[in-house]
Amino acid sequence: MSSQEIEVFTVCRADAIERGGAKGFNLSRIDESGESRPFPIVVLRTFGNDYHGYVNRCPHDGVWLNIGSGEFFSSDRAFIRCGRHRATFEIDSGFCIDGPCNGKALEPVALAVVDGDVCLCGVKLVEDNGFPDPFEDSDETMDIMIHPD
Ligand code: FES
Numbered sequence: 001m002s003s004q005e006i007e008v009f010t011v012c013r014a015d016a017i018e019r020g021g022a023k024g025f026n027l028s029r030i031d032e033s034g035e036s037r038p039f040p041i042v043v044l045r046t047f048g049n050d051y052h053g054y055v056n057r058c059p060h061d062g063v064w065l066n067i068g069s070g071e072f073f074s075s076d077r078a079f080i081r082c083g084r085h086r087a088t089f090e091i092d093s094g095f096c097i098d099g100p101c102n103g104k105a106l107e108p109v110a111l112a113v114v115d116g117d118v119c120l121c122g123v124k125l126v127e128d129n130g131f132p133d134p135f136e137d138s139d140e141t142m143d144i145m146i147h148p149d
Helices: 136-142
Strands: 008-013 021-030 036-045 051-055 079-081 088-090 096-098 111-114 117-121
Touching: 008 021, 008 036, 008 111, 051 111, 051 117
Parallel strands: none
Antiparallel strands: 008 117, 021 036, 036 051, 079 088, 088 096, 111 117
């Protein structure tokens, strides 16, 4: 078990996300039983140039955080906000500070920026998955850039 290599997967170019922006990715991962599972994530880049990754799923009701408007942020962009019932999360910790899942947290995804690429670490991904796109009903939802102005 300890001999397993850490998987590293390039998600996107680091500069593909603006400072203060976010981008969703609809990935698939291999679970413990070898099955492929949908693995939607969101990568956020702060104005201070840190990158944070979370599973794109509200802990309260399990929906994508950007459901509806495609927006990941509160109107002042200071927090992540679920589009369904408006749970509000800290960007750097994923901790919910307001809303129906107050006290819970988003599931973090380990990221590293390597040679200008945002890379996902420690997750076995399916690069060409056979899953129907869960976002197909909401077209642009998973490829939204939020510009600081
Ligand atoms: S589903 Fe996210 S706050 Fe309700």
